[in-house]
Amino acid sequence: MSVMIFSLVYDAATLILSGMPIVIVLIVSAFFPALALGVMGGVMGSSSSRVLRFIAAIYVYIFRSVPFLMFIFLIYYGLPYYDIDIGPVSTAIIALALSHGAYMTEIVRGGLLGFDKGQNEAAIALGFTLTQRLRDIVLPPTLMAIIPSLLGQAILMVKDTSLVSVVGISELTRLGREVVIRTNEPFVVFTVVAAAYFVLCFGLELMARRLETRVRGIMSRQ
Template structure:
């Protein structure tokens, strides 16, 4: 029995791990882009667009991720937009995590001293030059630790997409227990898989935070 544990459990879980990783990668990159653009907009106060972005971050941060996922997966088909669980998962992760990343990036930009903005202006730099050479290099240092923490939350949120039918790590674990495997063992191993992915990122985030 012990010899079969590898084929029976570990190999199955690795196939689930593949989907968890795909989902995390796609959602991380896209939500970082959303957060970056929306964070920039929020920091420069364009009248109407800033209100729209404020409304977006306010609503999304007040809503549980699972509810958002259900809304996207169940309400959109009502308007004849059918999404696969994977696409629905990526979309809801990007909307959800994008809002948090917006706040992180905005606070990073705003934490750079006002004098730096004024100095850049007085040197005759335009907005893009100012951001590229003065503000962002300083802001990145501050935003990196919370951003890494947010990536960990994103990876952990992917587990919920198993509830709409994507066979990710958590769902494979659930299926194995339905076949009568020991749930303690299975979910412990599933936990170890997530731990191996997330703990290094948490560790880096903690270290960066201490060094800032």
């Protein structure tokens, strides 16, 4: 009996882990656009302009209030309605970037609001333009300080990839369901799926903790 279970776990793990590369591709491809949206939204949300703050707030409220699964459906079925067919992988990347960009907006905005205003005022006195202040003075230390929070958001992004199977992407969860149909052993198979997600998320968690320790060391020396 134990040999049969071991064989089942091994076969299930072999097939399920073949979906790991697509999960990594989705995370890497969506993280940086989401970060760009977060930086843009964070800058707008912490600006002195009411219009920019309003636009950033609307973006955040919409994408934090509607379930992520709904955005996948809206993009996957909505774009073809206008004769735009981008495929399931691009759909997943866009949905992940837009949704998690809203959360990153709040992370960046919080970091910017905690930035030392004296440095910004000194840069203004020295004649720095807004772009120069953001690029050279404000954003680098802010992004360094919020790296652990951004990696924490990446972990949540990993978990959300389990939902993209609804548009036909063969990632971990979809492959797990296929193995369940073949073996009729849902508990064993989904235990393997959960273990795969745990390993991936735990690796990111270790990276976040290491970076947090390094960032604290750097900032304590400044």
